[in-house]
Amino acid sequence: MNVLEKIVSSVTSFSKSERKVADVILANPQVTIHSSIAALAKMADVSEPTVNRFCRRLDTKGFPDFKLHLAQSLANGTPYVNRHVEEDDGPEAYTAKIFESTMAALDTARQHVDINTINRAVDVLTQAKKISFFGLGASASVAHDAQNKFFRFNVPVVCFDDIVMQRMSAINSSDGDVVVCISHTGRTKNLCDIAAIARENDATVIGITAYDSPLARECTLVLSLDVPEDTDMYMPMASRVAQLVLIDILATGFTLRRGSKFRENLKKVKDSLRGSRFEKKDLAN
Amino acid sequence: MNVLEKIVSSVTSFSKSERKVADVILANPQVTIHSSIAALAKMADVSEPTVNRFCRRLDTKGFPDFKLHLAQSLANGTPYVNRHVEEDDGPEAYTAKIFESTMAALDTARQHVDINTINRAVDVLTQAKKISFFGLGASASVAHDAQNKFFRFNVPVVCFDDIVMQRMSAINSSDGDVVVCISHTGRTKNLCDIAAIARENDATVIGITAYDSPLARECTLVLSLDVPEDTDMYMPMASRVAQLVLIDILATGFTLRRGSKFRENLKKVKDSLRGSRFEKKDLAN
DNA sequence: AATATTGTGTAATTAAATTACATAACAACG
DNA sequence: CGTTGTTATGTAATTTAATTACACAATATT
Numbered sequence A, B: 001m002n003v004l005e006k007i008v009s010s011v012t013s014f015s016k017s018e019r020k021v022a023d024v025i026l027a028n029p030q031v032t033i034h035s036s037i038a039a040l041a042k043m044a045d046v047s048e049p050t051v052n053r054f055c056r057r058l059d060t061k062g063f064p065d066f067k068l069h070l071a072q073s074l075a076n077g078t079p080y081v082n083r084h085v086e087e088d089d090g091p092e093a094y095t096a097k098i099f100e101s102t103m104a105a106l107d108t109a110r111q112h113v114d115i116n117t118i119n120r121a122v123d124v125l126t127q128a129k130k131i132s133f134f135g136l137g138a139s140a141s142v143a144h145d146a147q148n149k150f151f152r153f154n155v156p157v158v159c160f161d162d163i164v165m166q167r168m169s170a171i172n173s174s175d176g177d178v179v180v181c182i183s184h185t186g187r188t189k190n191l192c193d194i195a196a197i198a199r200e201n202d203a204t205v206i207g208i209t210a211y212d213s214p215l216a217r218e219c220t221l222v223l224s225l226d227v228p229e230d231t232d233m234y235m236p237m238a239s240r241v242a243q244l245v246l247i248d249i250l251a252t253g254f255t256l257r258r259g260s261k262f263r264e265n266l267k268k269v270k271d272s273l274r275g276s277r278f279e280k281k282d283l284a285n
Numbered sequence C: 001a002a003t004a005t006t007g008t009g010t011a012a013t014t015a016a017a018t019t020a021c022a023t024a025a026c027a028a029c030g
Numbered sequence D: 001c002g003t004t005g006t007t008a009t010g011t012a013a014t015t016t017a018a019t020t021a022c023a024c025a026a027t028a029t030t
Helices: A003-009 A016-027 A037-044 A048-057 A063-080 A091-112 A115-126 A138-151 A163-171 A189-200 A238-258 A260-276 B003-009 B016-027 B037-044 B048-057 B063-075 B091-112 B115-126 B138-151 B163-171 B189-200 B214-218 B238-258 B260-276
Strands: A130-135 A157-160 A177-183 A204-209 A221-223 B130-135 B157-160 B177-183 B204-209 B221-223
Touching (some): A091 A238, A130 A163, A238 B238, B115 B221, B189 B214
Parallel strands (some): A130 A157, B130 B177, B177 B204, B204 B221
């Protein structure tokens, strides 16, 4: 827990004077880290030793050490905070907020993702006879993206955003096939059905979805990304970005597992695109 | 730039003794922030004032202030640094690196994006009779995502990833129509053609592409995102995530511009999905 | 109401950082 | 190759900041 959070959570256990100190610090943390103990004591209208005691109560060695901790809290606090877009935000404000909350979401995702499951997913994917990516609505574009990536690996890969096609594909799957079902909520009925059908036909089903959701229960392997979403916008935003990053990770794991000579292959695919482009080096679209 | 980076980048301008200080700090930054100036001076085998001068050279007020800055740099771990995936990285390593470089990319994108152009793009989009999103290859999935978002706004929106359809659509466009062309490099010939055709037919063309690229030159409005890409992987990764965030921003700007009663509409769209889901509230797929 | 107990401030002390100054290393120039 | 100017570095003095020790005040506790 960072110091700022700690202050907030232990507000109740503070004495009157300590609380004054806490209030001042929470109100202007940036100012605090550049103030001396004397200045802060004056701002809070308490004595210097009170400030010192306050610092010790928060398990720091003293005032300078406390400032260090505070500085660290602010460093990851300020930029990563998931600030919600407000009715009267201007372009400057909402642009910054969306970037920041997306980054915050990725940060949470990074902390929560289960490396072990990723590793197993990569395992399964590298051994797949065929890989299918299924998603509906917003998740369909994630599935498309995945197809675009894995297609480069010269492995049979399909992607459907049509439930009928998905269903047919699932029914025709067999042992050695891998089906990746993508859904943020994990509650899309049709996709749960697809997952169940694929499993009944011995395919390995990887779910990129919420942990403990109906879809998750139908999967062999669940990659969950519990990302905070700004529900005011009524659109999946950060969650879908996190899903894409996960796809990138799986694709990267795949290429690494396949070794260096395989990477030559990727270069060939990339180079093949050159004809469709105006001069100068670079990657895909 | 954070202090650690600053130290690295200005290592050449240091004197012999200052360099010793820099080496010690870079070798054990965590220790440094908990050391006194005397302790650090001893570790680096220099005098205390030398350490102090070192701090000042890095534009800090003095040693304590330097420690504060250092603490903040360390708080983010190594987050802003775009670390490349290496041949022998394990799952742990490549997962962390991909998250981090994606976040680093978003951070760069945030700093470089032109708010003014975003605002104008939102303007144009809100007044559009029809919106078309075109992308090829990896950018096609971005276009799909955009369609999914704007479709909720109850505005005529189409999305094609087929050059023939794109071409037909472009030829049929007219004054008041908005065409959004998505391409990371901006050098995909077909897409440049589409942009040119659309403009000849009086459509407004927004390019989500590299600044000063062939595609950019065909556009009315260019939203450029110069994001550093890990070219070793031969796949667009970070760039595409940045494009998606940009789509989110445009969509958000759109809804804000339309006002609060419009937002009710979004809620209705979201609620309409409920029937396709297993119980419990939440957003799209 | 008396007495612990805890909280708070004042003043003294200690520790830390900074400044001023002296000397040493080095570079430029005759 | 020595002289002189410049920059770099260290020593010691000074200042500033933080901490401790102690006394007094407030609040509980019996």
